[in-house]
Amino acid sequence: xxxxxxxxxxxxxxEGQNVTLSCEQNLNxxxxxxxxxxxxxxxxxxxxxxxxxxxxxxxxxxxxSVSREKKESFPLTVTxxxxxxxxxxxxxxxxxxxxxxxxxFFGEGSRLTVL
Amino acid sequence: GENVEQHPSTLSVQEGxxxxxxxxxxxxxxxxxxxxxxxxxxxxxxxxDIRSNVGEKKDQRIAVTLNKTAKHFSLHITExxxxxxxxxxxxxxxxxxxxxxxxxxxxxxx
Numbered sequence: 413x414x415x416x417x418x419x420x421x422x423x424x425x426x427e428g429q430n431v432t433l434s435c436e437q438n439l440n441x442x443x444x445x446x447x448x449x450x451x452x453x454x455x456x457x458x459x460x461x462x463x464x465x466x467x468x469x470x471x472x473x474x475x476x477s478v479s480r481e482k483k484e485s486f487p488l489t490v491t492x493x494x495x496x497x498x499x500x501x502x503x504x505x506x507x508x509x510x511x512x513x514x515x516x517f518f519g520e521g522s523r524l525t526v527l
Numbered sequence: 528g529e530n531v532e533q534h535p536s537t538l539s540v541q542e543g544x545x546x547x548x549x550x551x552x553x554x555x556x557x558x559x560x561x562x563x564x565x566x567x568x569x570x571x572x573x574x575x576d577i578r579s580n581v582g583e584k585k586d587q588r589i590a591v592t593l594n595k596t597a598k599h600f601s602l603h604i605t606e607x608x609x610x611x612x613x614x615x616x617x618x619x620x621x622x623x624x625x626x627x628x629x630x631x632x633x634x635x636x637x
Contacts, residue, residue: 514576
């Protein structure tokens, strides 16, 4: 069935370790996004990609990195440079610039806890 | 850039009552205003949206109104039910990157 798959759902990491969150989609959407959600803070944009091999920083990109080697995949790496990485991370897609409706489709999220 | 303010942060109602969530935005060029519902442990899902050429839109028990002059828009839920309990986010955009409000936690008591 079509959708967005984020893994792992829960992840624990020690301070100083990098961790990669996976996001895979089979909706054939051009655009993909990563958001961070903290209690009372809403959804803050980390990175987005409108097309393969291209991505742009969002509002809070420091300490994060991404790649877009395939249309279906947009992994997010939380590096040790991210000072407060404990959060709920959401991946989203949209149809993209060519036929954009504006709607975002979200995965079910990954909860990262730094011990 | 765009700034979206959302109020209230928490809203508690009795089943059957109406609920109203309000948002204001700062960029007069914004032209798309979606509302998302997020259930516990899940990702947000679009429930209704409105574009700047429309003042009001309804879908069964939910409706959204937009006042472009005042730069505010609201979500109205009538005859609330326990399954309406969730976090609701408003957003505003003029392209493909929305700016989200901080969310409203709606609690519907049976």
